[in-house]
Amino acid sequence: MATDGKYESHEYDVIVIGAGGAGLRAAIEASAQGAKTALICKSLLGKAHTVMAEGGIAAAMGNIYPEDNWKVHFRDTMRGGKLLNNWRMAQIHAQEAPARVLELEEWGALFDRTKDGRILQRDFGGHRYARLAHVGDRTGLEMIRTLQQHAVHKGIDVFMECTIARLLKDGDKVCGAFGYWRESGRFIAFRSKAVVLATGGVGKAWKITSNSWEYTGDGIAMAMDAGADLIDMEMVQFHPTGMVWPPSVRGILVTEGVRGDGGTLKNSENKRFMFNYIPEFFRAETAETEKEADAWYEDKKNRRTPDLLPRDEVARAINAEVKAGRGTAHGGVFLDIASRRSADYIQKRLPSMYHQFKELAGVDITKEAMEVGPTCHYIMGGVRVDGDTTATTVPGLFAAGEVAAGLHGANRLGGNSLSDLLVFGRRAGHHAAEYAKKLTGRAAVGEDQIAAVSQELLAPFHGEGGENPYSIHMELQDCMQSLVGIIRTESELKKALGEIDRFKERTKRIAVEGNRQYNPGWHLALDLRTMLAISEACTRSALERKESRGGHTRDDYPKTDPNLGKVNVVIRKRNGELTLTQEARPEMPDDLKQLLEEQK
Amino acid sequence: MAAEEFVMQVWRGDAAGGAFKEYRVPAGEGMVVLDVIHAIQARHASDLAVRWNCKAGKCGSCSAEINGKPRLMCMTRMNSLDTSEPITVAPMKTFPLIRDLVTDVSFNFEMAKRVPAFKPRPKEADGTYRMQQEDIDRVQEFHKCIECFLCQNVCHVIRDHDENKRYFAGPRLFVRYAALEMHPLDTNDRRELLKERMGLGFCNITKCCTEVCPEHIHITDNAIIPLKERVVDEFYDPLARLVRKITGKKS
Numbered sequence: 001m002a003t004d005g006k007y008e009s010h011e012y013d014v015i016v017i018g019a020g021g022a023g024l025r026a027a028i029e030a031s032a033q034g035a036k037t038a039l040i041c042k043s044l045l046g047k048a049h050t051v052m053a054e055g056g057i058a059a060a061m062g063n064i065y066p067e068d069n070w071k072v073h074f075r076d077t078m079r080g081g082k083l084l085n086n087w088r089m090a091q092i093h094a095q096e097a098p099a100r101v102l103e104l105e106e107w108g109a110l111f112d113r114t115k116d117g118r119i120l121q122r123d124f125g126g127h128r129y130a131r132l133a134h135v136g137d138r139t140g141l142e143m144i145r146t147l148q149q150h151a152v153h154k155g156i157d158v159f160m161e162c163t164i165a166r167l168l169k170d171g172d173k174v175c176g177a178f179g180y181w182r183e184s185g186r187f188i189a190f191r192s193k194a195v196v197l198a199t200g201g202v203g204k205a206w207k208i209t210s211n212s213w214e215y216t217g218d219g220i221a222m223a224m225d226a227g228a229d230l231i232d233m234e235m236v237q238f239h240p241t242g243m244v245w246p247p248s249v250r251g252i253l254v255t256e257g258v259r260g261d262g263g264t265l266k267n268s269e270n271k272r273f274m275f276n277y278i279p280e281f282f283r284a285e286t287a288e289t290e291k292e293a294d295a296w297y298e299d300k301k302n303r304r305t306p307d308l309l310p311r312d313e314v315a316r317a318i319n320a321e322v323k324a325g326r327g328t329a330h331g332g333v334f335l336d337i338a339s340r341r342s343a344d345y346i347q348k349r350l351p352s353m354y355h356q357f358k359e360l361a362g363v364d365i366t367k368e369a370m371e372v373g374p375t376c377h378y379i380m381g382g383v384r385v386d387g388d389t390t391a392t393t394v395p396g397l398f399a400a401g402e403v404a405a406g407l408h409g410a411n412r413l414g415g416n417s418l419s420d421l422l423v424f425g426r427r428a429g430h431h432a433a434e435y436a437k438k439l440t441g442r443a444a445v446g447e448d449q450i451a452a453v454s455q456e457l458l459a460p461f462h463g464e465g466g467e468n469p470y471s472i473h474m475e476l477q478d479c480m481q482s483l484v485g486i487i488r489t490e491s492e493l494k495k496a497l498g499e500i501d502r503f504k505e506r507t508k509r510i511a512v513e514g515n516r517q518y519n520p521g522w523h524l525a526l527d528l529r530t531m532l533a534i535s536e537a538c539t540r541s542a543l544e545r546k547e548s549r550g551g552h553t554r555d556d557y558p559k560t561d562p563n564l565g566k567v568n569v570v571i572r573k574r575n576g577e578l579t580l581t582q583e584a585r586p587e588m589p590d591d592l593k594q595l596l597e598e599q600k
Numbered sequence: 601m602a603a604e605e606f607v608m609q610v611w612r613g614d615a616a617g618g619a620f621k622e623y624r625v626p627a628g629e630g631m632v633v634l635d636v637i638h639a640i641q642a643r644h645a646s647d648l649a650v651r652w653n654c655k656a657g658k659c660g661s662c663s664a665e666i667n668g669k670p671r672l673m674c675m676t677r678m679n680s681l682d683t684s685e686p687i688t689v690a691p692m693k694t695f696p697l698i699r700d701l702v703t704d705v706s707f708n709f710e711m712a713k714r715v716p717a718f719k720p721r722p723k724e725a726d727g728t729y730r731m732q733q734e735d736i737d738r739v740q741e742f743h744k745c746i747e748c749f750l751c752q753n754v755c756h757v758i759r760d761h762d763e764n765k766r767y768f769a770g771p772r773l774f775v776r777y778a779a780l781e782m783h784p785l786d787t788n789d790r791r792e793l794l795k796e797r798m799g800l801g802f803c804n805i806t807k808c809c810t811e812v813c814p815e816h817i818h819i820t821d822n823a824i825i826p827l828k829e830r831v832v833d834e835f836y837d838p839l840a841r842l843v844r845k846i847t848g849k850k851s
């Protein structure tokens with residue numbers, strides 16, 4: 001019953017927590033290295049966030065523009081990230097992405113084709129050349145299904161609908177994980193030589209978000225509890241185009257591919273306002289007139305349309321237009337492809353957008369403009385990793401995908417996430433298996449650790465005070481949305497910290513109804529703890545970075561500070577308290593520096 | 601006039617039994633059935649069990665029977681239903697119940713394990729593959745499947761005869777087999793397996809699966825019937841078999 005702390009036990013060389021693109025790719029690689037591998041996921045296999053990715057996988061294959069190569073991709077990624085990126089990760093990512101895409105094809109993926117039968121590549125924000133391998137606007141589905149089927153055929157053990165709540169440690173090393181089956185509520189322990197975190201992001205702490213219920217920051221919070229460093233937690237991406245109407249669909253993603261394929265943003269005065277928001281940093285490469293911008297769609301030798309500036313720039317511009325009273329009736333702006341492309345083209349290139357607007361908003365995007373506005377989409381910050389191995393600062397713990405930080409710096413370019421998952425998922429699986437091979441002996445898992453976690457997990461059944469987890473969650477989302485959103489300021493960030501503290505107190509008084517069998521109220525009560533942990537980390541980092549850069553915009557410090565570009569904000573949890581420090585980033589080697597200069 | 605509140609009868613219970621329970625929540629513009637379920641969780645029943653993820657028809661998690669019809673809860677707008685009567689929401693019938701709206705869909709994952717893997721032909725000299733768009737169009741249709749399992753749920757071969765699950769892969773898996781069999785790079789042959797152990801012959805093409813597919817995949821016409829034809833060609837057409845033996849070509 002509710003006080004039952006009994007648990008089942010499993011033993012592996014490598015466990016991978018999370019079964020989106022990064023987790024699946026990591027598990028496939030660890031298993032291929034001969035490690036006994038388990039893949040653990042909160043949902044059914046194939047339902048992870050990757051399935052929702054739309055636009056494509058960025059990889060400089062040069063199928064459309066032979067001028068494209070890893071150096072240009074590296075440069076685009078660094079500039080998109082406002083140079084806060086871990087340059088080593090940006091380099092590896094750009095170099096290895098093409099091979100990872102071709103590997104998917106070898107495993108059965110079918111990307112859209114060029115006329116000569118190669119993989120077609122599409123334009124996206126911040127990428128100099130058409131670079132995204134894609135399948136219409138459902139690339140994530142193709143990717144996750146391919147990886148899922150490949151993993152299944154390799155015989156990897158999968159634990160579905162199993163939530164990991166805590167990493168277990170033997171001294172300073174990670175040696176396993178503990179959690180519960182969602183279906184039965186029963187506990188489960190994994191003893192493992194290495195652990196790969198591939199748990200994704202944090203968006204469910206914000207009200208308007210493109211993220212699903214799973215995005216509660218579990219991996220980041222568990223890593224922090226296990227003693228790992230976090231960096232760049234203030235860097236949250238608001239995707240410029242989420243749905244805004246009707247209210248029930250607010251935040252659902254509208255792919256950047258709409259703009260890549262010819263769609264433009266307009267305000268209520270029918271003006272293409274993005275021309276008024278071209279920052280100095282991107283002025284030399286951005287078109288200044290509508291005519292010039294439209295010419296770019298035909299020939300990439302022209303300067304690119306400002307509609308496809310990096311996401312942070314576009315999100316801020318939309319925010320400013322709405323604030324200035326030039327928004328739509330529902331507080332968004334218009335995204336128009338209907339007047340610019342044929343109905344056939346739109347339905348072929350953007351079938352799921354067509355379907356989504358038709359079904360959920362009653363809007364025919366081949367005839368009318370869409371209403372869009374910013375939506376919390378992605379966190380660039382997260383667990384600090386080594387660029388080559390994905391090792392965290394805790395021995396035995398690796399991290400890949402959104403949970404890890406560094407590759408994207410202060411702002412991620414569209415399409416760089418799916419390639420990130422493949423490149424660093426593979427590396428995480430490889431290095432976790434290598435690490436596990438070198439370990440001898442069996443890790444000691446203290447029963448006291450397990451007893452303590454069990455007790456915490458069951459606490460909501462004994463709570464007194466009648467707090468409802470759904471109410472606290474909604475209030476947290478309001479707080480993060482209004483006080484730690486696109487535009488931030490010191491007084492509001494401090495206010496948010498006060499509210500987060502009060503939410504923490506209230507979560508202690510949560511009382512859930514029902515029993516342990518498939519009980520969403522109980523699950524949310526537990527997820528609230530991780531959401532509160534990452535909300536605090538994000539807010540405190542945002543206070544610490546007194547400048548505006550990428551996904552972090554401070555109303556009280558509107559300029560970019562070159563000195564702060566040289567540091568990461570690092571968070572550590574020690575004795576239950578968060579400590580924040582600014583630490584110097586490693587110096588970029590001259591040959592890479594030169595790439596940034598040359599390619600301007 | 602739009603309704604001010606929605607009345608919904610939701611199935612509550614587990615394998616041991618249960619019943620429909622009525623809930624009322626305030627109506628909001630544009631709400632879908634899943635929004636109402638979430639409102640019920642937040643206001644009346646925090647332990648109401650339901651699966652969902654993307655809330656945009658892309659992940660296929662929130663399948664249920666709404667007023668008796670198998671559909672995705674996230675893509676069913678309340679204003680498409682007659683809300684003057686209570687709306688009923690029940691779990692998928694074909695799969696064993698876990699709790700409330702959540703069923704045990706492991707049958708589908710077990711059947712997926714039994715599909716012989718993709719086995720590509722060798723690459724071109726430059727280390728890549730060349731394929732024409734028109735050669736992959738039909739397979740890309742199959743790859744749209746979001747694994748909501750509504751087609752499995754509605755298929756009468758297993759809906760009314762649980763014992764058939766041992767011999768019958770079901771429409772979702774036939775789509776998967778078709779995707780592999782028609783993949784321009786694949787070299788595996790799954791026809792004997794389909795005929796002998798996956799129960800392709802049980803399907804009598806009533807098209808119930810096609811009707812419920814939220815991705816509008818032509819399951820019967822484009823996947824199942826062509827698979828049936830391939831099996832017939834392989835096992836019942838001696839001339840075609842001989843030609844293939846000589847030329848070494850798959851149909």
